Amino acid sequence: xxxxxxxxxxxxxxxxxxxxxxxxxxxxxxxxxxxxxxxxxxxxxxxxxxxxxxxxxxxxxxxxxxxxxxxxxxxxxxxxxxxxxxxxxxxxxxxxxxxxxxxxxxxxxxxxxxxxxxxxxxxxxxxxxxxxxxxxxxxxxxxxxxxxxxxxxxxxxxxxxxxxxxxxxxxxxxxxxxxxxxxxxxxxxxxxxxxxxxxxxxxxxxxxxxxxxxxxxxxxxxxxxxxxxxxxxxxxxxxxxxxxxxxxxxxxxxxxxxxxxxxxxxxxxxxxxxxxxxxxxxxxxxxxxxxxxxxxxxxxxxx
Amino acid sequence: xxxxxxxxxxxxxxxxxxxxxxxxxxxxxxxxxxxxxxxxxxxxxxxxxxxxxxxxxxxxxxxxxxxxxxxxxxxxxxxxxxxxxxxxxxxxxxxxxxxxxxxxxxxxxxxxxxxxxxxxxxxxxxxxxxxxxxxxxxxxxxxxxxxxxxxxxxxxxxxxxxxxxxxxxxxxxxxxxxxxxxxxxxxxxxxxxxxxxxxxxxxxxxxxxxxxxxxxxxxxxxxxxxxxxxxxxxxxxxxxxxxxxxxxxxxxxxxxxx
Numbered sequence: 171x172x173x174x175x176x177x178x179x180x181x182x183x184x185x186x187x188x189x190x191x192x193x194x195x196x197x198x199x200x201x202x203x204x205x206x207x208x209x210x211x212x213x214x215x216x217x218x219x220x221x222x223x224x225x226x227x228x229x230x231x232x233x234x235x236x237x238x239x240x241x242x243x244x245x246x247x248x249x250x251x252x253x254x255x256x257x258x259x260x261x262x263x264x265x266x267x268x269x270x271x272x273x274x275x276x277x278x279x280x281x282x283x284x285x286x287x288x289x290x291x292x293x294x295x296x297x298x299x300x301x302x303x304x305x306x307x308x309x310x311x312x313x314x315x316x317x318x319x320x321x322x323x324x325x326x327x328x329x330x331x332x333x334x335x336x337x338x339x340x341x342x343x344x345x346x347x348x349x350x351x352x353x354x355x356x357x358x359x360x361x362x363x364x365x366x367x368x369x370x371x372x373x374x375x376x377x378x379x380x381x382x383x384x385x386x387x388x389x390x391x392x393x394x395x396x397x398x399x400x401x402x403x404x405x406x407x408x409x410x411x412x413x414x415x416x417x418x419x420x421x422x423x424x425x426x427x428x429x430x431x432x433x434x435x436x437x438x439x440x441x442x443x444x445x446x447x448x449x450x451x452x453x454x455x456x457x458x459x460x461x462x463x464x465x466x467x468x469x470x471x472x473x
Numbered sequence: 474x475x476x477x478x479x480x481x482x483x484x485x486x487x488x489x490x491x492x493x494x495x496x497x498x499x500x501x502x503x504x505x506x507x508x509x510x511x512x513x514x515x516x517x518x519x520x521x522x523x524x525x526x527x528x529x530x531x532x533x534x535x536x537x538x539x540x541x542x543x544x545x546x547x548x549x550x551x552x553x554x555x556x557x558x559x560x561x562x563x564x565x566x567x568x569x570x571x572x573x574x575x576x577x578x579x580x581x582x583x584x585x586x587x588x589x590x591x592x593x594x595x596x597x598x599x600x601x602x603x604x605x606x607x608x609x610x611x612x613x614x615x616x617x618x619x620x621x622x623x624x625x626x627x628x629x630x631x632x633x634x635x636x637x638x639x640x641x642x643x644x645x646x647x648x649x650x651x652x653x654x655x656x657x658x659x660x661x662x663x664x665x666x667x668x669x670x671x672x673x674x675x676x677x678x679x680x681x682x683x684x685x686x687x688x689x690x691x692x693x694x695x696x697x698x699x700x701x702x703x704x705x706x707x708x709x710x711x712x713x714x715x716x717x718x719x720x721x722x723x724x725x726x727x728x729x730x731x
Contacts, residue, residue, distance in 0.1 A: 221572055223730055243475035243574035251572055257565035261494050273486025274573035276479025317569065 172235070174199045174325050174356035175220065180229035182215050182380075189215045191380035192229075197358060197373075199324075202351045204371030204388070205360040208470050211377040213360045214254065217329055221251045233325055247275060250318030254329040254360075256310045258302035264313050265289065265298040268320050275321035288316045291346065308339045315343070319350075326350060327358045332366060344370060364463040368392075378470045391465055398432045400441055403454035415448055426453070475574045484579045487570070491587030495553055502549070503595055510545045510599040514538065514606075517663060527665045528696045536690075538603045540662035542596045543689040546621060547682065550592030550628035551635070551653055554584045558636025559645045562729075571730060577723035581633070581716070588629025593621055609693060616692030616701060623708045624685040630715040637722050637729060656682045666698050681711050 175197040182190040190212045197203045205213050218224040220231050222242050231238045236245040259267055268285045289298050292312040297305060305313065311331065318326060328347065332340045340363075348370065351357045361367055367374055367388070374391060376384040384391060403426050404412070412421075412428070419441060421428045430441050438457060445452060495502040518534040527536045561567035570580065603609060611617060639645040660682035666674050677683050678699075688704030691697035697704070723729070 223568065223571055225726065225730060243576070246572060246574045247475060253565075253568055255565050257568060259561075259566045259569070260564065261497050262490075270486055270490045271569060271573075273489075274483050274570070274575055276475065276482045276574075278482055 172199050173197065173232075174201065174234060175358065176230075176232045177216070177220075178230045180216070180219060180231055181227045182212075182219060182224065183227045188380045190219070190226075193380075193382055195375060195382065195385065197356060199356055200351070200354055202348075202357045202370055202372045203359070204367035204374040205358060205377065206364065206367055206374060206466055207360075207377035210379075211470070212380040213377055214329060215380075216377075217251070217327055217358070217360065220327070221249065222246060247321065248323055249325045249327060250321065250323035252314050252318045252326070252328045252331050254333065256307060256314065258305075258310060258313070260301070260303045263299050263301050264294055264305070264316075267302060267313070268316055271317050272320040277321055281320070284322065285320055288319050292316050293342070308335055311335055311339075311343075315346075324354070325356045325358070329360050330362065331359070332361065332363060340366075364466055376466060376469050383469045384465070398435055398438075399458040400430045400432055400438045401427050401456040401458060402430070402441075402445070402452050403427050404445075404450060404452065408450045412445070412448070412450060416444065419444070479574070480576070480579060483573065483575050484583050487575065487579065487583035488586055491553070491557060491583060492590060494557060495587070495591050502552070502591065503598060506545050506549055506595050507598045507602065510541045510595075511602055513541055514599075514603065518606075527668070528694055531694055531696070532607070535607050535609060536665075536694075537663065538600070538607065538609055539690040539693045540660075540686050542599045542603075543620070543624060543686050544657045544660070544662045545599055546592040546596035547624050547628045547657060547685060548653060549595045550588040550625040551632040551649075553588040553591040554629045554632030555636040555639075555645060555648065556632075557584065557587075558633060559639050559642065562636070562640070563642065567729065577720060580723050581630075581720050584633055585626055585629045585716075588632055589622060589625035592625035592628065596621060611693055612695035613692045616705075617689060618692075619705065620685060620689040620692060620708065623705075623712050624689065627681075627685070627708060627712040627715055630712065630719045633719045634715065634722065637719075637727060640728070656680055660686045661698060662686055681707060684708050 173196045175195075177193050177195045180190055180193045181188070193212075193216060205216070207213050215224060219226045220233065220238055222238055222245070225239070233245045234248040236248060238245040262270065265285070268289065269282060272281045272285055289295055292315060294309065294312055294316060297309055302310065302313065311334075315328070315331065318328075326347075331347070332343055335343065344366070347357060347359070357370075359367065359371060371388050373387050374384070375382050406426055409423060409426065409428060413423075419430065421430045423429075430438075432438055435457070442452065442455070514534070514537060517537055521533050527533060558567070561570070600609070635645060635648045639648065659677065660680055661677065666677045666683065669677065684699070684704035684707045687697045687699055688701050688708060691701040691704070
């Protein structure tokens with residue numbers, strides 16, 4: 171499969187700070203790729219270098235086979251970027267803004283039909299003649315997404331597209347982005363909402379301090395770093411007892427709940443048997459599976 | 474592929490947007506400078522109209538009009554490109570231009586032509602209103618046009634430099650208040666530099682605005698303080714130098730792609 175985006179040993183230094191530190195990464199055509207990391211990890215710098223907004227200190231980046239510096243015009247035709255900030259031109263309404271944006275890419279009036287389709291698919295029809303200043307935050311976000319699509323790019327990059335967006339709109343945006351992916355667009359998503367990445371992305375890269383600390387399919391990451399916890403609710407007297415009797419099986423206590431970390435699911439039956447043999451009554455129990463958030467916190471060292 | 478046709482459409486789109494941008498706020502961008510120009514005309518002509526004759530056979534009011542037209546043209550050409558860039562930078566919507574395949578030359582020409590158009594439009598409005606008061610001769614129309622075009626272009630390029638360099642509105646205001654305003658006021662809009670003491674006459678020759686005003690005025694009266702060809706040479710040279718600097722800034726991404 172041909173690559174949609176290739177980063178080759180990309181670096182960006184701001185004086186002493188290594189914002190991006192030697193990243194090499196390929197994103198396949200048609201992939202739904204997630205870029206995760208805490209603030210300052212280097213995600214936006216990486217995307218801005220790909221968009222030509224920031225010049226790399228070293229390395230090469232290509233989009234659909236076009237070098238973003240040497241063949242910048244072709245590369246920019248191939249990518250639509252939804253910026254993180256809600257930026258807009260206060261002089262124009264939604265439709266005008268979208269038509270101007272398409273025009274910058276050399277699209278003439280024959281593209282207006284597609285602009286209207288994008289407006290409709292993003293539920294912006296009623297607001298298409300409204301000045302950008304007068305739109306709500308959610309509507310501005312939709313207009314930004316529309317702006318990235320007007321020139322029909324094969325690659326779409328969404329930098330925190332659902333930040334500050336209510337749950338209903340977030341769901342709508344998710345399904346729209348999924349549709350785009352199903353139509354063959356390559357999607358790159360940076361997000362703080364890990365459930366978003368878990369629900370949408372086929373593959374995920376986790377960044378920390380300008381480096382990639384994990385890169386795999388979402389499924390494999392969940393499998394590889396999966397942590398399972400057994401939570402049991404006991405009477406408070408019994409909790410004191412087991413802290414003495416189960417010295418070799420450490421646990422964390424929160425009110426009357428004790429959490430045991432498991433290496434494998436079968437360890438749970440051993441703990442339950444031990445508690446039974448000690449005649450300690452289990453009032454309630456839960457088996458909790460790890461999610462992307464746990465993996466993210468583990469890898470990025472955030473608690 | 475980014476074809477030549479794509480590039481033409483891209484440049485035309487940006488030019489159209491820049492023209493609409495000032496037209497949407499024409500009250501501020503056209504009406505206000507026209508009224509300011511007319512007020513200068515009324516006040517100075519009332520106070521000095523009958524007492525001064527700068528050129529032989531040319532009434533002071535008539536002498537004043539080309540200078541005021543050119544001063545407004547220059548200030549508005551500067552304002553158009555500088556305000557567009559600084560607003561887009563501060564609002565963050567400059568990103569929509571930087572993400573496109575528009576080349577540095579496309580950006581340069583679109584901003585430049587929009588600046589010239591706004592400057593000329595304001596100038597023509599002042600000229601048309603002034604026609605109600607006096608008969609203004611136009612001895613050399615091509616000189617009028619070429620100085621208006623090059624002056625507007627020079628200031629449009631200068632506005633781009635200021636807009637790219639400035640990162641705050643107060644820095645931009647400093648450009649207007651401490652560079653553009655003094656240079657235009659001391660350029661001979663309201664007087665002939667021959668009426669100044671020798672030292673100030675010499676200093677005036679270092680002011681590029683003087684050549685733009687003087688050459689433009691020559692187009693109307695066929696008379697000027699210095700050779701119109703020297704003025705043309707200096708104005709065209711400044712236009713080329715400032716355009717070169719602007720293109721270099723746009724090409725390198727100075728303070729834009731950072």
